[in-house]
Amino acid sequence: MSYTTTNGTTVQKNDHFPVIIIGAGQAGLSSSYYLKQASVEHLVIEKHQMMNAWKTKRWDSFSLVTPNWQCQLPGHHYEGDDPHGFMVKDEIIGYLKEFEKKVNAPVLTNTSVTKVTAIEPNGYQVDTDKGTFFASQVVVGAGGYHEPIIPRMAERIPSSVYQIHSEEYKNAAQLPKGNVLVVGSGQSGAQIAEDLHLAGRKVFLATGDAPRCARFYRGRDVVDWLADMKYYDMPVSQHPLREGVRDNTNHYVTGRDGGRDIDLRKFAQAGMELFGLMDDFEDNQFKFIPNLSDNLKRADDVYNNINQRIDKYIETNNIDAPEQAHYMSDWEPNAERETLDLTDSGITTVLWCIGFRPNFSWLDAPIFNGNGYPQHERGVTPLNDLFFIGLPWLHTWGSGRFSGIAKDAEYIVKHIENNIETANAKALKSA
Template identity: 35%
Template sequence: MSEDADVVVIGAGQAGLATSHELEQRGVEHVVLEAETPGSSWRHRWDSFTLVGQNHTVRLPGAPYRGEDPYGFMGRDEIAGHLESWAGRLRAPVRGGCAVRRLQPRAGGGFTLDTDSGTLVSRVVVVSTGAYQRPHRPAACAGLPASLPVIDLTGYANPGSLPDGPVLVVGSGQSACQVAEELALSGREVVMACGRAPWFPRRAGGRDVFEWLLDTPFFDQRVEELPTPAARLGANPQVSGAGGGHDLHYRTLAALGVRLGGHLLGAQDGDVRLAPDLDASVAFGDGVYRTLRDLVFAVCARQGLERPDLPEPAPLTGAPVESVPVGRLGSVLVAAGFRPDYTSWIRVPGLVDDLGFPVHTDGESTAAPDLHFVGVHFLRRRSSALLFGVGADAACTADRVAARLGVA
């Protein structure tokens, strides 16, 4: 492949396909490049993975959920299948197996894309490669002994995929809690190195947590409204869609026998050490619970609804774990989130900020005009990378691209 294009969209997940749909609606010709197949990144999740939002929250432009289980939670293969089917209905070609290895500006304008299938030159590029690309390992993991298997979440499939023996789960967000629960239910002994993460009940007053929050400003929050820009890297709320959806947080995990401790410090004298800060992490999560509760109560006041029963959190019982003998652990599973990874393949000075997020104006790079981003966490608002929010961002970007190309 060696050719020119007006617009190239990189990635055929929900962000790339939403962008393709919106460009199609505006009559903008383009091509979509995908490293594997449409929606394939979802298939890399662990075996039992499900959506956390109910199926009806899949509100993609041109591909909303219309199945028979709107209040259920699709598994990873169903999500991927939904996106793959959508890709087949779009007019723009989706070139699978065409990973982009390098993207760089051309002196005369536009961009050169070096791909597995050759080189392509494009006037405009939209990067839609996912909210995060690189598993994050806290620095303390480097202090663990080489004899102890340390596995990133991307390497986890099911409890049987881990070495025998107790598991130390490092992390505290949705994925960490879901995997810790699955391991405990399988009979594994689990210790969890906890950090700060929000939580809220799965259901309150007969409504799902997402139904409540979609009626509040929560998902419309912008970066400048956060306490600090680094808050973008915070954990997602602790909750599960498995088994029809249920509560999942530190208290439910403790009730299953998961032993909780503070954040990972490393290893010393034959022990894995956890910080004595579990109380602070629990207090942080409880504080967010109260904030979300206030938002829900505001919805009730505005809509004339009866307040749901949302009591004060019960005390977390049990002594925190502060050390575990290395010899007792079978493995360490790191589920500490992901980080952006744009600069490893996009050659543009000043492309990202100190946290690795694109520096942009309304999705368009300030360092390279005509280079756009869609599907980035908090790109325009909290919902920017989500299945019910990415469509709005894709429409905004398609408007900018169409205006730039002079397409009516």
């Protein structure tokens, strides 16, 4: 049985490739870009279509939260006329489609990898729903956001209430009429809550411990300041939290309408009702931990701490920048409600925005820690011929984003080239 890839390459079942890449998002295609430059034959296997998550799992009003200049995919940096703006969904998809054309990778789409097995004496067997392939080296570019998290308490919420995860949300019109409980105040939860609020919906928001940051401070985007401060160049090995930073929730901020802060306190002043962490559903009551004040204070402390570090950088380097006062809250919850009655609240939708969990159960290789996370150093696993790319903080803050993926892909491909050279040298020596 033969199959044709997206660039016209014909592959057969049981074919052997020097490299197989799993996943055709920005991570997988960036790896393909450098493998093509190195003239290393390879195959990319994608479960759906290329860049599937960007094309199908973003809401309609979605925009980047980092400025356009940080779109630095290999050979495809942003070249538009608004480098400090924020591309919206259709513009992002257009940018990525152009990248797909430039790379022209050999992608086998709509093909599910069911198992990857390390085989002796070396190499890998890659089983798919279209047959088995073999590879000397494997790059896993399937990301780390595989299974949407919905807690077991959701099973007790009546079937009359529509439940949806953030990855399925498109717009307010998609939801049944009535009020909405958004669970989670991270980057997606905060932005979706705002989207619903702007659409005229009554929103209840169950907050968590997500931090926040300013959009603009002292005359510039905070991202610009942090870039100058080399924050985005810091490897995970030098971060104060070390590998623990990989578990951090992203700061909430938005690029919508040219970019602005997200301030949950202002949401409350505008009519959104805020709660602490959602804890349970029982007897027709949503139950919350009374930690709303703590959650808000923690987010504001992070916000001001980042700004203070920028202040110090400005002072140390004698930079001429306008003064700006630190954030001071002007709203506090009078009392924290610990319950919310489903019927009385008029809630018809619960929208879960509490993230994803990784699932690498299909990868049979002894490289995982007790939490099911792959052990690696800058994407290189202890097996030395199995690699990961595109994971959050794989190496730096930008590893899972458009800004840092190129450097990670280039590093991994150089490692792959070295492995090939070593194998060839051994073969010549034994000949």
